[in-house]
Amino acid sequence: MEMSFKPLEAIIPIDGRYRGRVGEASRYFSEYALIRERLRVEIEFLIKLVEICRGELSFKLPQDWKDRLLKIIEEFKLEDAERIKELEKILGHDVKALVNYLRERLHQIELEPLSSYIHLGLTSDDVNNLAYSLLLSRFRDEVLIPNLIGVIEAISEEARKHLETIMLGRTHGVPAIPTTFGRFLSNYAYRLARIAHELASFKFPGKLGGAVGDHSALKFTYPKVDWIEFSKSFVESLGLEYIPASTQILPHDRISEFLSKISILDAITSNLCRDLWLLSSLGLLVFGRKVGEAHSSTMPHKSNPLHLENAEGALDLASSIASFMARRLISSRLHRDLSDSIIKRFYGLPLTLTIIGFKSLMEAFKRMNVLRDKMRLEVENHPESLTEAYQVYLRAHGVEDAYELVQEALGRGWSEILKKIKDRGLPDEIVKRLEEIKPTEYVGEAVRIGSMLLDEVEKILRRIGE
The missing domain is CATH 1.10.275.10 (Fumarase/aspartase (N-terminal domain))
Structure with missing residues (x-):
């Protein structure tokens, strides 16, 4: 009796909840x-x-x-x-x-x-390795890279918009020194663009070899044919990279490289989700909800960064699975065992989870509102973020214990720092320089670096499209 498939009866959510x-x-x-x-x-x-x-x-x-x-x-x-x-x-x-x-x-x-x-003269893996590589290659070209480019472009657009939007940098989760929100995002755009280029230019592998990789049956049957050259020509005609080192199976080293890149890609993107979530929890970003949406079953006021959280979970899971596959597929007993077969049937799991993560992140970007004034106010409320500028400038002008001087004075209150510096009898122009600097101006080359990174991202994306 034939059974019609219903998404609500799917075993895993990819074929059910997320099928659409x-x-x-x-x-x-x-x-x-x-x-x-x-x-x-x-x-x-x-x-x-x-x-x-x-x-x-x-x-x-x-x-x-x-x-x-x-x-x-x-x-x-x-x-x-x-x-x-x-x-x-x-x-x-x-x-x-x-x-x-x-x-x-x-x-x-x-x-x-x-x-x-x-x-x-073939063995099953002669067919399977080529089939899998062709499918992975097409998925990469037709689905993965277009979606990844969409994510990179969304990040880059926000980064350009906020290259001069002052924000307080945080190290170890606590206030450090000022930077800009656009500069912060440009890092992610650049990191993702680089790995996108690596993935886009990746050459999927293939082989022919017979029972143990030596073309024994074909060489015995047709001894005049150069089966090594034939195999190389055939594999390359499919657009794949010929791998001469094989047993009954194609060693999965190259596929493991691809999966490792996917794992890294997912980890970077998940990290971005967490960072945006943290900025949301600090009240610096808001992720809106559509009219009629409910973000809590009991609290009507809630507007949660749920798309970020969904993306983070999907990407973390994808990264872990891809990493496991990359490690496990490298191992095969002697000339072959079948343990890799079931694993390869799940290639779609981490790769599809990756796309789910990308699409959720894109939805989050559509809803993201950057609270520039709050970001600026936070910087202004942390004048101690200038202590680095003070101690480095003073040491450069001969105050050997400047670090200790600033640190000790800060313990008594921010106003004590300039007083202590003046007590050292330093030239007026040095004191004046320190008096005039404002936290919102202490961003170094943030705007320039951010702009340079985004320009490089555009170049990388153009190369991918060529």
């Missing part, structure tokens, strides 16, 4: 997507194999044989994948089920003589 936000990920991470990509690899390989071995074929092929094969990919539907699943129930092997399905299709399109060449 990330349903597009199904094109890359569903089992249907994987089966379809395996089919593509099998057919592309079959075409290349027949081309190179055609002189040894004992039968003639119709002129349009390639078109007929490629049409199998074009016409592949969910019903075809279901047929493969039926075969898998009998065979207990997913790739072998695909091979048998292809034999059925070749019979239907009158290319039955090619049936014995399907999957010839």
Whole structure:
């Protein structure tokens, strides 16, 4: 009996609660997507194999044989994948089920003589590693990078707007010295842009090698063919990086590099969420709510930074899962074991959680209101943030114990500092310089650095788009 899927019955929230936000990920991470990509690899390989071995074929092929094969990919539907699943129930092997399905299709399109060449000399991972890399590559190009660029542009827009918005910097959670809100955000825009470029230029790996990576079956069958060169050419024709060092499986080192970058990306973005949340808790940012929304089941007045919190949770979870995968996939017993197979089926989990996090953060930015006056007032209310300026300036003018002088005087009250400095008999111009400086002016190169970083972000994003 057929069962229709209902989101409310989903086992995990990605396919239930959050399906509306990330349903597009199904094109890359569903089992249907994987089966379809395996089919593509099998057919592309079959075409290349027949081309190179055609002189040894004992039968003639119709002129349009390639078109007929490629049409199998074009016409592949969910019903075809279901047929493969039926075969898998009998065979207990997913790739072998695909091979048998292809034999059925070749019979239907009158290319039955090619049936014995399907999957010839290959092992399952020859097909799987290429299929996964192709799916990950497309997801990166079509979903991940566009969403990440959207986040970076949102951060950059706010940073530009607030390059001169004074805020109190905090180290260890307590007041330090003044900076600007735009400068603070520009750091995040730059960090994310750099890793976006690394991800966008990442080359996904691929291999062909047979049972233990040595092309033994194909070399025995067709000894005149350079199977190493054939494999390299085939993998690169798919837009992937050929990896010659393999066992039965493609070592997951390169995929682990990609997942590690994802983990770092998520950790950086989650850190931004926490920082914005902290500024909200200090009353310096407000995240509004839409008319009719309820942010508490009991307190009608509440307007919570819930989108930040949602993003933070999703990104932390994504980062942890991606980090685990990156570490675990590196390990494989001897020439292969199957423990990696189930892990790879969950590639979509951290990557889809990443997109959920990005979309929640984007919603938070749409609702964010920066309270400039409160930021400025906070700086003005912390004149002690100038103690660094005082002690460095005094030491540069020969007051060796300036640090201790300022620290001791501050213990008696802010007004004591200038009095103590005057008591040292320093030149009037030195005292005057210290008297005139205001906390809101003590931002060093913040505006210039922020602007430079944002200019660099724009350059990086342009390079990604080229």
